[in-house]
Structures are given as structure tokens and as C-alpha cells.
Amino acid sequence: MAIALASPTVTGPTFLARTVVARRTARRSLRSAVLWGYVFGITVASSAYSYTTIYKTAAERQRLDAVFGANRAVAALFGPAVHLDTVPGFTAYKSSMAVMIIGAVWGLMHSTRLLRGEEDAGRWDLLVSGETTLRQAVLQALSGFAAAAALVWAITFVITAAVGQASSVRISVSSSLYMSAAMVSSAVIFLAVGALTSQLAASRRRASSYAGVVLGLSYGLRMVGDAVPGLHWLVWTSPLGWVEELRPLTDPQPLAFLPIAAFTAAAGLAAINFAGRRDVGGSVLGERSSREAHLGMLTGPFGLTFRLMRSSIISWVVAVAIGGALVGITAQAAGSTVVGSSVEQVFTRLGAAGAGARAFLGVIFVILAMTVGFQATTQLGLMRGDEAGGRADHLLVGNVSRSRWFAGWLLAVAASLLASSIAAGLFTWVGASLQGSGIGIWSSLAAGVNIFPPALFILGTGALAIGFLPRFAVAVMYTVLGWSTLAELVGGFVGESHWALDTSLFHQMAAAPAVAPNWQTSAVLAGLAILMAIVGHQALLRRDLQEE
Amino acid sequence: MSHQADLAIRTQGLAKQYRDVGALVDLDLEVTAGEVIGYLGPNGAGKTTTIRLLLGLIRPSAGRAQIFGVDCQRRPVETHRRVAVVPGEANLWPELTGAETLHLLGQVHGAVDVVYRDELIDRFELDPSKKVRTYSRGNRQKVLLIGALMTRADLLLMDEPTSGLDPLMEQAFRVSVGEARERGQTVFLSSHLLSEVEALCNRVAILRQGRLVEVGSLSEMRHLSAVTVEATVAGAMPDLGGVAGLGGVAIQGKALRCQVQGPIEPLLAVLMKSGVESLLIRKPSLEELFLALYGQNSYHARER
Numbered sequence: 001m002a003i004a005l006a007s008p009t010v011t012g013p014t015f016l017a018r019t020v021v022a023r024r025t026a027r028r029s030l031r032s033a034v035l036w037g038y039v040f041g042i043t044v045a046s047s048a049y050s051y052t053t054i055y056k057t058a059a060e061r062q063r064l065d066a067v068f069g070a071n072r073a074v075a076a077l078f079g080p081a082v083h084l085d086t087v088p089g090f091t092a093y094k095s096s097m098a099v100m101i102i103g104a105v106w107g108l109m110h111s112t113r114l115l116r117g118e119e120d121a122g123r124w125d126l127l128v129s130g131e132t133t134l135r136q137a138v139l140q141a142l143s144g145f146a147a148a149a150a151l152v153w154a155i156t157f158v159i160t161a162a163v164g165q166a167s168s169v170r171i172s173v174s175s176s177l178y179m180s181a182a183m184v185s186s187a188v189i190f191l192a193v194g195a196l197t198s199q200l201a202a203s204r205r206r207a208s209s210y211a212g213v214v215l216g217l218s219y220g221l222r223m224v225g226d227a228v229p230g231l232h233w234l235v236w237t238s239p240l241g242w243v244e245e246l247r248p249l250t251d252p253q254p255l256a257f258l259p260i261a262a263f264t265a266a267a268g269l270a271a272i273n274f275a276g277r278r279d280v281g282g283s284v285l286g287e288r289s290s291r292e293a294h295l296g297m298l299t300g301p302f303g304l305t306f307r308l309m310r311s312s313i314i315s316w317v318v319a320v321a322i323g324g325a326l327v328g329i330t331a332q333a334a335g336s337t338v339v340g341s342s343v344e345q346v347f348t349r350l351g352a353a354g355a356g357a358r359a360f361l362g363v364i365f366v367i368l369a370m371t372v373g374f375q376a377t378t379q380l381g382l383m384r385g386d387e388a389g390g391r392a393d394h395l396l397v398g399n400v401s402r403s404r405w406f407a408g409w410l411l412a413v414a415a416s417l418l419a420s421s422i423a424a425g426l427f428t429w430v431g432a433s434l435q436g437s438g439i440g441i442w443s444s445l446a447a448g449v450n451i452f453p454p455a456l457f458i459l460g461t462g463a464l465a466i467g468f469l470p471r472f473a474v475a476v477m478y479t480v481l482g483w484s485t486l487a488e489l490v491g492g493f494v495g496e497s498h499w500a501l502d503t504s505l506f507h508q509m510a511a512a513p514a515v516a517p518n519w520q521t522s523a524v525l526a527g528l529a530i531l532m533a534i535v536g537h538q539a540l541l542r543r544d545l546q547e548e
Numbered sequence: 549m550s551h552q553a554d555l556a557i558r559t560q561g562l563a564k565q566y567r568d569v570g571a572l573v574d575l576d577l578e579v580t581a582g583e584v585i586g587y588l589g590p591n592g593a594g595k596t597t598t599i600r601l602l603l604g605l606i607r608p609s610a611g612r613a614q615i616f617g618v619d620c621q622r623r624p625v626e627t628h629r630r631v632a633v634v635p636g637e638a639n640l641w642p643e644l645t646g647a648e649t650l651h652l653l654g655q656v657h658g659a660v661d662v663v664y665r666d667e668l669i670d671r672f673e674l675d676p677s678k679k680v681r682t683y684s685r686g687n688r689q690k691v692l693l694i695g696a697l698m699t700r701a702d703l704l705l706m707d708e709p710t711s712g713l714d715p716l717m718e719q720a721f722r723v724s725v726g727e728a729r730e731r732g733q734t735v736f737l738s739s740h741l742l743s744e745v746e747a748l749c750n751r752v753a754i755l756r757q758g759r760l761v762e763v764g765s766l767s768e769m770r771h772l773s774a775v776t777v778e779a780t781v782a783g784a785m786p787d788l789g790g791v792a793g794l795g796g797v798a799i800q801g802k803a804l805r806c807q808v809q810g811p812i813e814p815l816l817a818v819l820m821k822s823g824v825e826s827l828l829i830r831k832p833s834l835e836e837l838f839l840a841l842y843g844q845n846s847y848h849a850r851e852r
Contacts, residue, residue, distance in 0.1 A: 120642075202681065203642065290677040293647035299655050308641060390639040394695075397603050397633045398656030401625050544606035 017131040024127070025114055025144025033148040034155065036106055040099050040183050041159025046490075047094035048087055052168045061085040068093075073334035073360045076227035076327070077367075079244045087169050088249035092179065098489065100243050101219070103152075103187035108211035110148075111194025115141055117204040119281060128280050135276035138195065142268050145191045149184055156180040171249060179248040185260050189239045190215065192267035199274035202283040209315045214239075216319050220326040227330035239263055301400050301408035308386075309379060313416045316375045320368065320420045321427040324448075327364045328431020331439070335360035349501065350488065351511035357437040361428065361447065362514025366506050368424045369451035370485050372417055373458045373505075377477040379416060380462040383409040384473050388548040396545070406537050410463055414456060421452040439513060447512035453525035454505050460529030460536075467539025470546050480505060556581045556703050556734035557602065561611035564597050564758075571597040573758040575611065579736060581702070584729050586745030587738040588838060589755030595738040596636050598755075599707050602736075603633065615703060632657060632701035634709040636738075638688035646676035646683070646691050653695035665698035671720045685712040697724050703734045710741060722748060746834040754838065769837055774807035776830045777815065782823030791815050 016023075055061045065084035068074050074081050078097040083089025115138070118124050128134050157180035164171030171179070194211045201207035218240040225234030225241060235241035242263075245256040274284045297303035306313075335357035344359065352362025386392045386409075395405055425448020432439040461480050465473035484505040491501030501507045508525060510518040557579035564572040572594040579585050589595050600606045602613050604624030613620040615627040640649055654660035669676055672690040680688060689712045696704055704725075710718045718741075725735055725748050739745050745752060746766065753763040762769060774795060780803050788794060793810040802825075808815055812829065819827075 287679065287681070289679060289682040290675065291645060291679070292677070293645055293651065295648060295651045298644075298648055298652040304641075304652060308643065390635065390637050391641055393603075393605060393633075393635055394640070394653060395656050396605060396624075397631065397635075398628055398653070399625055399658050400656055542607070545600075 014131075018136075019140060020130060021127055021132060021137045022140035022143040022147075025141045026147040027144075028114060029110065029144060029148030030151070032106065032110060033151040036103070036187070037152040037155025038159070039102070040095075040152065040156040040180075041163075043095045043099055044091055044156070044160045044179070044183075045163040048091045048163050048166075048169045048171075051087055051090040051094070055090075058085070061090075065089075071334075072227045072229075072330075072336075073363075076223050076330050076334045076360075077363070079222075080226060082247070083250045086250075088171050088175065091169075091171070092247070092249035095183065096244065096248070099183045100186040100240055103184060104190040104215050104218075104240065107187040107190030107192075108194040108197075108208060108215060111145060111191045112198050112204050112207040112211060114144075115195055115198035116201060116207040119198070120204050122281075124280055133276070134278070134280055135272055138199070138275035139272050142192070142195055142271070145195070146188075149188045149191060152187060153180050153184040156183055175249055175252075178246075178252055178254075181257075182243065182246040182248040185243045185246065185257075186240060189243070189260060189264050189267075192264045192271070193239075195271040196267045196274070199271050199278065200284045202285070202287045206311065209311065212315070212319065216322065220322065224326060224330060227334045229333065301395055301405045302412060304395070305383075305408050305412040309382060309412055309416060312379060312382065313419065316372075316379075316416065316420050317423045320371060320375075321423040323371065324368065324424045324426070324428035325431035327361070328428040328433070328437070328439075328444075329435055331357040331360050331364070331428075331432045332435040332437040335437070347511075347514070349491065349498075351507060351509075352514035353511075357432060357439060359514045361432070361439065361444075362511035364428070365424070365447045365451055365513070366488065366509075366511055368428075368448075369454050369506050369509060370481070370488075372420050372424070372451055372455040373481045373484075375420055376413060376417055376455045376459040376462065377474060377481055379413045380409075380459060380466070380477060381474045383413070384466065384470060387470065387545060390547050392545065402540055403537060406463075406466070406540055410459065410533055413459055417455045417459065418449075418452050421448045421450075421455065424448045424451060443513045446517050450509060450512045450517040450522060453522040453529070454509050456529040457505060457525045460532035463529075463536040464532040464539075465536070467536030467543070470543075471548075554581050555579065555614070555617070556583070557613070557615060557736065558617075559598075559602075559611065559613045562598070562601060562608055562613050563610040564594075564601060564606065565609040570758045572601065575760055577753060577760060577763065579734060581616070581734050582729075582732045583751060584725065584735040584737065584749045586749035586752040587736060587755070588740075588742070588745060588752060592757075593755040594758040595755060596707055597758075599633070599636075599705050599736070599738060602705060603628070603631070629658065630702040632696035632699040632704050634689075634692045634696045634704070634706040636707035636711075638685060638692055638712070640680045640688055640691060642681035643679065645679050646674055646687075649680060649691055650676060650695055650698070654698065657699045657701070659700070660698050661700050662698075664700065665694060668694045668697055668724065671724070672717060686714065686717065689713055690717065693721065693724070697728065700731070701733065703736065704728060705736045707738045708740065709737065710739070710744060718744070742834045742838055752834065766834060766837075774809040775812065775832065776828075777804070777806055777808055777812070778826075778828040778830075779804045779819055780825045780827075781819055782825050784822060786818050786822050788815070788818060791818055 055064055062085045068081040068084050071081070078093065081093045084093060124137065128137050132140065157176055160171065160180055161173050161176040163169055164173070164176050190211060193214050194207065197207040197210040201210055218238040221234045221238035222241040222244060225232050225238070235244060239260070242256045242259045245253055247253050278284055297307045347353070347359045347363055350363055350366060352359045392405060396402060422445065425445040428448070429439060429441045429444035432444065458477055458480055462473050462477040465476040469476065483503070487500040487504035488506050491498065491504065491507070508521055510516065510521065555578050557577065559575045559577045562572060562575040563570065575598065587595055587598070597606070601608055602615060602620055604620045604627070607621065616630055618627045620627050644652070650665065672694060674687060674690045674694065680691070683691070693709060696706070710721050713721060722744070725737070728735055737745060737749060751763065751765050752769065754761050785799055785802060785804065788797065791814050793808050794815065795807045795809065797804070797806040
């Protein structure tokens with residue numbers, strides 16, 4: 001029997017043609033959705049099992065609950081700790097904050113990449129020239145994101161429910177459903193926020209920055225609300241606060257889904273509405289198409305790099321400064337409950353020996369070091385983007401050598417990391433001073449400068465990878481950053497073994513201002529970073545430039 | 549062979565291998581200073597690879613390349629001082645304006661004829677105050693063209709330079725290349741536009757599957773190809789069996805259409821016996837040469 005391979009007649013719009021953007025978005029989300037679903041599920045499972053392994057007796061569990069439950073430092077950092085004398089309580093507490101942050105970052109990065117990033121690359125011109133409009137395309141993309149979020153939720157649920165069946169854990173299926181929904185909520189919110197900022201901003205970088213500001217403010221408001229007595233209402237002004245207020249496995253508060261749903265729907269509808277009012281490739285906050293030339297910095301690779309990184313540098317420095325000021329404000333209140341508690345032991349394991357605001361800030365500066373490490377990763381990504389996009393060619397076919405181009409970028413990124421580190425120290429001191437925490441400016445500034453070498457080390461790994469594996473340079477940096485962060489978080493709470501902590505880059509730095517900075521170690525980290533950059537440079541000189 | 553000092557470009561056994569694919573194979577090419585050479589080939593023939601090797605952006609698997617006698621791999625920055633480039637892809641920094649981009653390109657090259665730059669901006673009708681993000685593809689291409697031409701570099705390497713330009717701007721481009729030639733600049737023009745190459749170039753080099761299959765002036769290359777003859781005779785069509793170099797013979801009554809390789813006199817002598825009413829002898833265009841070289845049969849015949 002003959003089979004018609006293609007119809008010779010035009011049959012009009014088809015369902016497949018009308019849903020191409022939705023299906024494409026869902027397909028391109030599949031890998032990361034599966035990955036994060038597993039990560040979220042494994043986080044729940046490891047939290048539950050580590051609790052049953054470490055805290056075996058009821059007495060140990062009650063002691064843990066008594067100490068952590070009332071601790072404002074813990075609440076500021078990881079959210080309120082309640083019912084820590086039960087497996088579900090500890091599991092919810094241990095998993096929620098990490099998953100909330102990871103989910104939010106994934107949501108905003110993924111959304112801006114597939115919306116504004118694709119539009120930047122001109123690929124949406126092709127999609128929107130099909131049987132759709134820009135408004136419908138954004139609606140379709142949101143549907144694709146919804147499918148991806150549903151997949152994350154489903155995988156998290158399956159793992160949580162499976163773990164919950166264990167007799168030592170005992171989490172019901174309905175609680176697992178609720179827990180999984182809570183865990184995926186921040187990703188859902190920030191997928192929508194990213195979709196909205198992708199309509200507002202004219203470039204992916206800017207769209208991600210706007211969404212990042214929303215995330216930073218959300219975290220800051222939640223933190224102040226959790227740490228400072230009498231300001232708990234602030235938690236309800238923050239999207240991350242709403243997620244926290246869901247209180248899965250302990251004291252479920254489904255009402256908190258209302259602001260989450262309303263905010264997500266509002267952001268999604270606004271994105272769709274704005275998409276219908278703008279040109280493909282345009283933006284709501286349209287940039288001026290022309291302006292006076294500013295030639296001051298455009299004299300070579302170093303100046304150009306600063307010029308290209310200007311908005312990134314400002315965003316990071318401002319974000320770190322605001323974050324530092326907020327934790328500075330909470331330091332006195334949060335640190336006052338550390339003394340004599342087992343939190344003090346956790347802080348000591350993390351290197352922040354001592355008590356009070358200093359110990360609290362010691363841990364905070366470790367977190368700020370992770371943040372500045374993340375900055376190094378994103379900014380080296382800009383360098384790789386210049387090579388991958390063929391723009392570096394324009395410099396390298398002139399009188400700019402590869403060495404100058406490489407050094408120009410690395411010096412600019414390093415200077416930017418140093419600026420953020422100093423801003424962290426300075427503004428943490430400003431915040432702490434407002435509350436009379438007794439932290440001196442030089443002590444705080446030294447703590448700020450102390451987080452620079454680990455960030456420089458991460459930059460060094462990127463520089464090394466640029467030489468040998470340019471296409472994987474950013475992934476290599478994320479691996480170092482991600483592993484060190486995870487090892488720090490896990491190692492801090494699991495007291496039996498120090499091996500995880502020892503493999504963390506951040507554990508190599510002194511947790512200033514809790515303890516004095518160890519400048520020798522800092523020098524070693526900086527030296528290794530320079531060595532990696534030199535080796536990467538030599539490899540760069542010997543390889544082809546690699547465009548995407 | 550030209551004296552080395554007179555050579556703008558010299559490659560010897562230049563090759564680039566990507567895994568099991570030979571992007572460029574054993575390229576021996578000499579381009580004399582002051583020459584405008586067309587570099588032709590279908591997609592993937594190795595044109596861009598050649599230019600990136602000359603610029604030192606990628607490393608050769610074998611062989612060497614020199615620009616004005618300086619090794620492209622060992623001393624790339626030194627060679628770049630005498631070179632300006634129009635790359636194949638118009639990737640620029642979207643956040644900069646056209647004026648800022650031109651300023652940067654000038655700074656990077658080190659030398660700019662500012663008066664000529666302004667003249668080029670007028671000629672190509674570019675609004676330099678606009679951000680690159682808002683430029684069309686053609687306008688981004690204009691920025692790259694102006695950026696290269698304004699340097700008055702001794703060697704212009706151009707990879708599909710008119711891609712995205714409208715016919716008026718293509719004309720402006722031809723005027724600019726003509727000016728460069730008059731100033732004694734060397735132009736290496738990689739292009740698909742055969743009419744453009746035919747109008748601008750002294751010599752043509754043709755690549756196929758990474759190999760240089762032909763190089764020479766257009767007149768030299770025309771000798772390699774058959775001329776087309778169209779004739780109408782007054783009497784009966786004579787027997788053409790004994791005419792040497794004849795091919796593609798099509799006879800319709802008293803009308804003949806054929807290709808002749810080599811001297812045309814033997815054919816004319818035979819036709820004259822029947823009385824020639826009309827006669828058209830046409831040299832091959834570059835397009836016909838190009839197609840002849842890229843026809844599978846022709847290529848395999850040459851390979852053998």
C-alpha cells in the first residue's frame with residue numbers, strides 16, 4: 001500500500017504548528033528539569049537519612065530542637081527551625097532554604113535564557129514568523145515552563161514519597177505532595193519573574209540582573225523578617241517569605257500558596273501583555289537606539305572589558321553591598337543566641353569560632369565568598385562569550401595579542417571581584433554599626449578582602465579551563481563553586497567527618513571576622529590562581545580560537 | 549616566482565585538519581603586493597579557514613603562511629599591523645554605538661585615516677550614533693567594511709564582504725576597493741559573487757573541498773575552458789567529425805551550437821565550406837568557469 005509522505009495541499013493551521021514554541025521550550029527544559037528534580041529529591045532523602053543516622057535518640061533530637069529552634073542566627077540564614085525533634089521537621093528545615101535558592105536561581109536563569117537569550121540570538125524571529133504572534137509565543141513558552149516545573153515537582157515527589165515510606169522517616173504521600181509543591185514554588189515564581197524581565201529588558205544580561213535584584217530583595221526581606229524581633233511581617237512582603245510560610249511537613253499553611261499563585265500569575269500575565277505591545281527584538285524599557293559616543297575607555301582590551309562589564313560590575317557590587325548591609329543589621333540580634341548553643345559548634349566546624357555577632361558574621365562572610373565566587377563564574381562567562389561569539393576576533397586581528405586579551409579580561413574580572421569583596425566588608429560594617437554590634441571597620445574590611453582569594457581561585461580554574469577546554473570553562477567553575485558550597489553546607493551540620501569540609505575551597509579561608517584572616521593561606525590561594533592563569537594562558541597561545 | 553619581498557601573502561603546504569576532515573589541504577598560494585585577488589569556492593571549501601590561518605586565529609596542521617614576509621603564527625601581532633579584516637560574520641558588541649565600534653577598531657589597529665573614515669561613513673550612509681543592537685545585518689556589515697577600509701592597511705582580507713548589502717552599497721564597496729587598488733593596497737577577496745570578483749580582481753583562486761584547484765588571471769583561466777560557438781550556415785551542415793577539440797555539439801537544421809577547446813580555426817574552415825550566415829563566439833564568463841570547475845565530471849577529470 002502506498003503511503004503519502006507529505007500532503008501536497010495546504011491544510012491550514014495545525015495544532016502542532018501552533019504549539020511549536022511550547023513544545024520547544026518544554027523540550028529544552030527537559031534536561032535541567034530532570035536534573036533539578038533529582039537534586040531536590042536527593043536533598044530531601046539525604047536530609048532525612050542524615051538526621052536518622054546522626055540524631056538517634058529522642059533526647060538528642062529534643063536537644064537539637066531546643067537549641068536551633070529558638071536561634072535567630074539560624075532563622076536568618078536558613079529560615080525558622082521548627083519541630084527539629086522529628087524527621088519531617090528536620091528534613092523540611094534542612095532542605096527548604098537550599099532548594100528555595102537553587103530553584104529561584106534556576107528559574108530566573110532558565111527563563112531569561114530561553115526567552116530574552118533566544119530573542120537576542122535572533123532565533124525568535126524564525127519562531128514568531130510561524131503560526132503564532134509574540135504574545136502567543138510567550139504564552140506558549142510559559143506553558144513549556146509550567147510543564148518543566150511539573151516535571152521537577154513530579155520527580156521530587158516520587159523520591160520524597162519513596163523516602164517517606166521508610167519506617168524511620170515516615171512522611172505521608174499527601175505530605176510528600178505538599179512538600180514537593182513547596183520545594184518547586186520558588187522555581188515557579190522566578191520562571192515567571194524571568195519571563196517578565198525578559199519583556200522589560202533589551203538584553204539577556206539585563207533581564208537576568210533585574211530578576212536577580214528581585215531575588216536579592218526577596219532574600220533580604222525574608223532574612224530581616226526572620227531575624228529581627230517585631231519585624232516578622234516583612235516575611236509576608238517577600239516571595240521567598242511566602243515559600244517559607246508554606247511550612248511543609250511541620251505546620252502546613254496552604255494559604256501561603258495564594259500570594260505565590262497571585263504573584264506568579266500577575267508576572268506571567270504582565271509578561272504576555274507586554275509581549276503583545278512590543279516588537280520582536282524590542283523591549284518595554286526600550287533603550288535609546290542612538291546616543292553620543294563615549295570613547296573614554298575604548299582604547300584597548302582592558303578598557304573595553306570594563307566597558308562591557310560595567311553594568312555587571314555595578315549590579316554585583318550593589319547586590320553584595322545591600323546583602324552585606326542587611327546581614328550587618330541582623331548580626332547583633334542573630335549572633336546573641338549563638339553563645340553556648342550547639343549552633344556555636346556548627347559555626348566552629350565552619351571555622352567561625354567564638355560567639356555573638358562576630359561568629360555569625362564569620363559564617364556570613366563564607367556565604368558572601370560563595371556569592372563573589374558566583375560573580376567570578378558569570379563574569380568569566382562574558383569572556384568566553386566574546387570568544388564564542390566571534391567578537392574577540394576583532395581585537396585579535398588588530399594589535400592586541402592573545403596575552404593582552406586574556407590578561408585584560410582576567411584583570412578586569414579580578415578588579416571587579418576585589419571591588420565586591422571590599423563592598424561586602426564596608427557595607428557589612430555599616431549595617432552592623434547601626435545595631436551597635438561592636439565590629440570595627442578594619443576588622444570588617446579585612447573580612448571583606450579575605451573573601452577575595454577564594455573568588456580569585458575560582459577565576460583561576462576558569463582561566464585554566466579557557467586554555468584547555470574553553471567550551472567547558474564556565475561548567476568547570478560552576479563545579480568547583482557548587483561542590484565547595486555543598487561541602488560547606490553538608491560538612492557544617494554533619495559532625496562526624498571532616499572530609500567534606502576539607503574539600504571545600506571556602507573552608508580553606510579563615511572565617512573572618514570570627515577569627516583573624518589567615519593571609520598566608522590567602523596568598524597560597526591567590527598564588528595558585530595566578531599559576532592556573534599562567535598555565536591556561538600558555539595553552540591559549542597554542543590552541544585555535546573556538547567559536548560556537 | 550615573485551620575489552619574497554613583493555609578496556603580500558605566501559603560503560607553503562598550508563593545511564588544517566579537523567579530526568578526519570581536511571578543511572584545507574596543502575595550500576601553496578602567492579599574492580603579490582598591490583594585487584586584488586578573488587578567492588572563490590562553495591560553502592565549506594576552506595575560504596574562511598584560509599583567512600583565519602593567515603590571521604593566526606587558528607593553528608595550521610601543516611605548512612606555513614607569511615604576510616609581507618612575516619610568519620603569521622610566530623609573529624601574529626606584527627603581521628596584523630599591516631592587515632585589516634572584514635570577517636565573515638558581522639558579530640559586534642551590541643551595547644556599543646557604530647561610532648564607538650569604529651573608534652575601538654581604529655584603536656585596536658593603531659592607524660586610522662579619519663578624513664577617509666568620515667568619507668566612508670557618508671558613502672555607505674551609516675548612522676554611527678545608533679547602537680549596534682539596533683543595526684540591521686547590512687548596517688553591521690557596513691561598520692566592518694568602514695572599520696577595515698579606514699585603516700588604509702597594506703593588505704585587506706575580506707570574507708564575503710558584501711553579504712547583506714543592497715546593490716547601491718555593493719556599488720559603494722566596488723568604488724572603495726577600486727580606491728584601495730589605486731593606492732597600491734592588496735585585497736584578498738573571498739566571495740560568492742562572481743560578478744563582483746570579475747569586476748574587481750586581477751586574479752582568481754578557486755578552492756574545492758579544501759584544495760586549490762585553479763589559480764590565475766581571468767584571461768589565463770579562459771584558455772583552460774572551451775569557448776561557445778553558435779553558427780548558422782547557408783547550405784547543408786558539414787561533417788564536423790574531423791574537427792579537433794569539439795564538444796557539446798547540438799545541430800538543429802542549419803543551426804549549430806558547440807564548445808571548442810583549443811584553436812577555433814579548424815571549425816571555422818569547415819563551416820566556411822557551407823557558407824556562414826551568422827557566427828557568435830563567446831568567451832566563458834567567470835560563472836561558467838566556476839560551474840565548469842565545480843561540475844562533478846569536470847572535477848573528477850581534473851583529479852585524474
